[in-house]
Amino acid sequence: MWMQSALITAGPSAGATGTLSWIMFAGAAAILLLVVAFTAHAVFGGARRGWMAGRHFVIVFGIAMPIVVLTILLVYGLTLTSRSTARENPAMRIEVVGERWWWRVYYVGPRGDRQFVTANEIRIPTGVPVEFVLKTNDVIHSFWVPSLAGKLDMIPGRVNRYQFSAGRPGVYRGQCAEYCGAQHALMAFYVVAMERDRFPTWLEDQQKPASEPVTELGVKGRELFIATGCGACHTVRGTTASGQIGPDLTHFGSRRSIAAGSFPNNAGTIAGWIASAQHLKPDNLMPSFANLQGEELRAVATYLENLK
Structure with missing residues (x-):
């Protein structure tokens, strides 16, 4: 798929973020309905609305309930975030450098050596954690593949790292998510998740010289x-x-x-x-x-x- 959407998830990291989002949406919707119900009762309830002016109503619905609900959501969100950002031993490492306005991509070998470089398209095997080493040579960029993981800034003079994996093969669109200049909107890329048994062949082919023209x-x-x-x-x-x-x-x-x-x-x-x-x-x-x-x-x- 080529669609860029945070609501269509294809990896554990994005899945956790999606779950948290839906829970937050549901909680916000429930609170909105409760507020609307109380407002309607206060406006149209007539003599029956007197209980809403009582002290107990204010304590329960104005103080206790917001504290309990927000605490539960905060604890759940922090727990889910810590799980989704936990690091494993990565199966491979890819270094991405934000440029003006494109992406330089290095595939890093097990000894930390750069095997080859490509641009604007990242290929990874499915089902394994991949570590991304994020850098920039000019201004702040932000690396974001919404169907696979959350966003992380690329800051001059700093190296940021995070991991994610793709749960199924596909083509996933990414985008710079931090305004970086005139062509920020035209700074996209694609992550191509390949079947694990096909990936080594692609990796080997990419390290070969360019093919000779045949015409x-x-x-x-x-x-x-x-x-x-x-x-x-x-x-x-x-x-x-x-x-x-x-x-x-x-x-x-x-x-x-x-x-x-x-x-x-x-x-x-x-x-x-x-x-x-x-x-x-x-x-x-x-x-x-x-x-x-x-x-x-x-x-x-x-x-x-x-x-x-």
């Missing part, structure tokens, strides 16, 4: 990609492109979206993004390459689309 148009696109200086900002492993400013594009074609979840990933949107990045997402760090002609754009887009 004449793809070969031309690779030549243009290098010649126009794209490699100054982007890395494509297996080529001379080794830039670190922008996203790693080694397996770019396998991602579901471009520009941090802003557009679907296909040759048409790739060409449009290359030519008009500043029009589509103003003030991002990708310049618009309006100097490229239609056939050149199609060649570069074809090359990138096939980097899988």
Whole structure:
């Protein structure tokens, strides 16, 4: 599923938050109905409403009941939160860095070494706890995948960590939940939860160099990609492109979206993004390459689309 909703949960952490939310909603609804009933009785009850002005009514419903109800909800909420934030030994570790306005994603090996880097899409195996190490290089961002877990801020100069797992395979949309600048609303990402037995193969494939183009148009696109200086900002492993400013594009074609979840990933949107990045997402760090002609754009887009 691609819908972003805190009401559709697919993991234990989000499930606990959902349960707490529904209990809070139910408690608030019950209190609202009680207040409405008392108000109606006070307005329309006539002589029978005198008991509501008594001292006992104020003590029971004005003091005792709010204290009891709020205490129960507070204790339950704290207990549920402590359980949902308890840490296990993670099956894997992923480091996510908030950028302007996209997500740099490092897969970290068991010895703490970075195995490879990708962008704007995170793949995890189902049914196992994954630790997320959250950082930012510019301003405060907030990492949030509502169907899987709560939000956690990414603060400059600080490393925040939390864990969650996906209970079933699927595609879950995430979003920056802290205003971070002009294109905050266009700073999304996807978490793809895969069957556990398929995940090691994907992990191994991601560590390989980029695939070679198999068509004449793809070969031309690779030549243009290098010649126009794209490699100054982007890395494509297996080529001379080794830039670190922008996203790693080694397996770019396998991602579901471009520009941090802003557009679907296909040759048409790739060409449009290359030519008009500043029009589509103003003030991002990708310049618009309006100097490229239609056939050149199609060649570069074809090359990138096939980097899988």
